[in-house]
Amino acid sequence: MMAQGGRLIVMAMVGCAAGIFLLGGLYPASSYVTENVFLIVIDGVRNTEAFDDTTHTNIPHLWNDLRPLGTIYSNFYNTGTTITTGAHLAMLSGVRSGLPHCIARGDDPLAFECYRKELGIPQEQIWLFDNNPDGFIGMDYSTHPAYGEEYASSSYHAYPRSDMHVARALAQAMDQYHPSLVLVNLFEVDRMGHQENWEGYLEAIRRADAIVYRIWKKIQADTTFNPAFRDTTYRDKTTLIVTTDHGRRDDMHGGFKNHSMRDRGCRDLMFLAVGPDIKADTVIETRGDQIDIGSTIAELLGFSLPLAQGRVLDEMLIVPPGKDESNGEVESRAVSSGWHPGPNRSLMDEVRVTDTDAMSRDPSIAASDEGLHLVWAERDTGLVSDGWDIRYALSTDAGSTWVEEDAPFVRKGEDTPHTPDIAADPLLGAFAVTTAYTFRPDKPGADSTFVWGVVGRARYGGGGWSPTVVPTKPKLMMIHGEPAVAVSGEQIEVLSAASYFQMAAASRESLGVGWRRRRVQTWGGRLRECPEVAIADTVRHALFVARSPGHGVPWYARRIAATGTVDTFLTAGEGVIHGAGLAVAGDRVIAVWGDDRQGHWEVYWRRSTDSGISWPEQAVSLSESGVGAWLPDVEASGDSIWVVWEDYRDGNAEIYAKQSTDAGLTWSEDTRVTAAGGFSVHPRVTHRDGDAYVVWQDDRDGNWEIYSARIAFP
Template sequence: MKKLIAGGTVCAGALVVAAILVPAGIHGEPQSPDTENVIVVVIDGLRCYEAFHDSPASDYVRCMRDSLDPYATRYQNFWNNGVTQTLGGHLTLGTGTWQLMPNSLTYFGPDEDTVSTQPDKPTLFEYYNKAKGYGPSDNKAVYVGGKSWNDTLMCSVDPEYGRSDGGKVVIFPPHTEDWENVPGDTATYRVLINSVLGPHHPNLVLVNFKDVDKWGHKADTLDTTGTDDDYYRAIEVANSLVWELWKWIQGDATYAGKTTLIVTTDHGRHDDQHGGFWHHGGICHGCRHTFLIAAGPDTPSNTVVTRCAFQIDICPTVGELLGFWYPHARGSALSEMLDFDLSHQTGTNYGAGSGDVRVTSTDSISVSPQIASSSTGDTLHVVYVDKSAGKCEVKYKRSTNLGTSWGPDSTLSTGDELDSQLPSVCVLGDTVDVVWMGCNWHTDPTGAPLPDSVPRWYLYHCRSTNAGGSWGTRRAIQGSKYEQSPVRDKPSWSIWDPSVSRYGSSVVGISVCCTGSRRTRTR
């Protein structure tokens, strides 16, 4: 009988120091799980309905369903709450932060793309190599895939990490070859086994099987090179390759009994109510709802976890398995799949000077601070994201003596939000305005979740009229837009990165990014 876990404690994330907010605690000594190697397989663009959305799971994934699942822990309620495209999805699971990157490529050399697609936060490759003293040429942390990335997934632009700590990238075939003639996932699998795992035995590998996404797009009736059956066949091939990889791991002397395999997808595809599986990039259930399966020496077998978990949780989970610290990640390690005590749940006060004043005191993380002052400069107002309650919440503090001491915190976001990020604050007289991004289930006008609801990002606003002494009701003033037909035009958009300012005594200006552009709204 399969073990079902409905809840589960959401573990506190690693501590990050940012600006004036200094978290408490010292990060613990690494634990000693049995896992020495982690292989993450991303089946690009596998929609939940062709995978594990229903019970029993689809026949298209019968190898994973019937053969791997009995050894594994599966997260049934797993979500991509960021950009449901290949680049954004991979960078999100690789960094543990929501990375809203467009699908663009970056190469070294004269043909380098003018749009940098490197993430602003370190990747799991950088965390691992820096912790262990390795570099790309040591072949210890490797990306293998049929999609042509180079520095995009290899390393970030974070000045404390970067290319010298990045992973090795093995692209098959090279990006100079024509996309239409790229061999399929079976060829990528052979390169993975014969050119990477077999000769080098790296400790950390991320592999991309691209054909499900490729043939899903080609099934569009405007494209004469593919059919629906090609999409379904690609799923069956990727599914069988995952099982072949698991069997190969168990037969290899270096990997057997010491390797955790994680299987997931970077994004889904439009559900039938929003255009069908030909395309993706929206916020519908089909695009956002994904899955994760993990099997290995530290992972319970035959277990299904039904609580909400997210792509940003993958990087911290790999960090726990391989014993590296992940200070910039915003997700939480997937504790239900880890049969050992977590070690990297608190952080250090690095960056704090001897004369600095602690603003927060938490055994979790306090990040993304924004500060504003009164016109006289004596009252300081700070908003930030705090994870003490197990999920990210927006909090507020003030100092009335130039920052010498700080009052108690106020929680501006509410308990029903799944996630809260990116607060911004402005002050005019005694009026303090705060905006932030909050993730919540899409509901009808009565507040009840809609059928097949999805987590959706909303722009929230809250105001104090007595200099932060008390706060009014927080209001959702804009939500991400659902895709509409024809979905191949990708007419959906997500909002992100809000900022707030005041114009005179009564007008509030709020600026947000919408799928690469910035829009301003006043109220």
């Protein structure tokens, strides 16, 4: 269902199914009173002109009329990219997004899609309204193979019309379709700011304030406000959330004309919630994050947002009678010592590595003579605000058991690690890296509340972790996705997707030499993402996506050697790309990636046989999913190549693998690694003694846990 600048027109609608297969299992109906959620985003209002203004001149209705009815968060932030597209995707998916304006759709499933798929909600019940010039490309559905256009929201795009026009379109939809999940973007505040019209900017805030109040009165069917507001469908059954996607630069960083920076003015957000399950007249000082909005909407409406990293803003919720508030953590530790081959386990002999109440995600694995090294991110359940630790486990018996040892990165105060990677040299040991951010709201002279960077630690010779090092620039607006690290002898290469138009790289030639930091060439206004690195002898290889505004997604390979740098397009925009793997074996370089050029996702691969100088063979589809296969990883040793990926051919997310024993001339059949019935995602692979080992995150136990397996191919 889509409309643009005029009547609301039904163009396509998928109705409720009598029975629906749910990827994550059966989810119970919400126990809250709330049956509808309206999320209103006043685009680009700086908090110094909103809640932080002690006079509240620009928001009299929000402050005087709505605030006493609900809850505000006095410390609410955008900790990702302070740009409209990325910020809205973060709110709807619960995952920080690095996407700038109009680049492409997001890859993580949105609240719209999850709500429709899990509860069988028809398209006309979910609406997106905006008057943004970019038309909110990518906000109605994601590229995720389990969701997508089949579960899109209805949308109404009203550019270049006013916020009031958007409000009238919303009112018409409320009367005609009675939607239960709505996102409204009011763009005029941001437009006036970009025009550097201070008075127009303030007036736009005041108009938005009046519009929000009018919407609430219609929700509550207040006929004393307007006799036409007689429809009681929403009265006392609707939660209204009012926030902004980003603020504006403070005076230290150029003033209100622009945003897109890491300063406090851009990051500090207003947040207000009103509804039957929201505490009244409450101010919460606990830190909230933009990525918490999606999880909170899902909690209220009774569906899951499976990949969300945000939390439920439960401080503001009135807990329904009988709802379980318990939260604990059960630890599980194994004991082993000394590497040995382990039992002759079959393909399906999986090992559950973690067993906690915390979310465990984004595992990475590497091998050395000491054993198998595993790192993953695990939420700190003792913290109300966003908090993660990077955990580490070692297996010395071919993955049969894992011993959790000292964590390489733990949250210290407001210094928070986030997403890890690990690599190892067979003789020296492992080197782990993680993205991390630091929160400094009150530090004198600080020019930002949040800054991002990459930190690393070595575990050489079977000992403990070395002191922390900072390979890349430590003060970035955001690092999205995972970092990548490669180790060969004493050489280390680190690559990360920094902010949204650059890659941050760092190299170290030997243990006694400092880090050489650099920025990878940007090739104009293209998003950098999905970095991968590898080292062979003294040659460094890098692989990454560069998304362009036209949605073409060239896939770059970069070879760096003493003789110079060679860049190669591995694709030329044939399809959208997501997820990648890179491996080297002698002079062979193997690249794999997820590609939708066939109209659905499949894993493609390409190789170089001269150490990345040339790539004469064309990209070839490797997987045979027919439905959706993406997020691959690859390992190589001698003539052997192992590829693993996330696959949706079985109706849910399972891990598949493939092997070549002749350097890619022939391949085994697609081999199913998991059969869990839920989400088995984010596979990573390594090898040792001729065997391949895969790790992944899995929700079969009702919580995200880390699993591992040794792959035996038929």
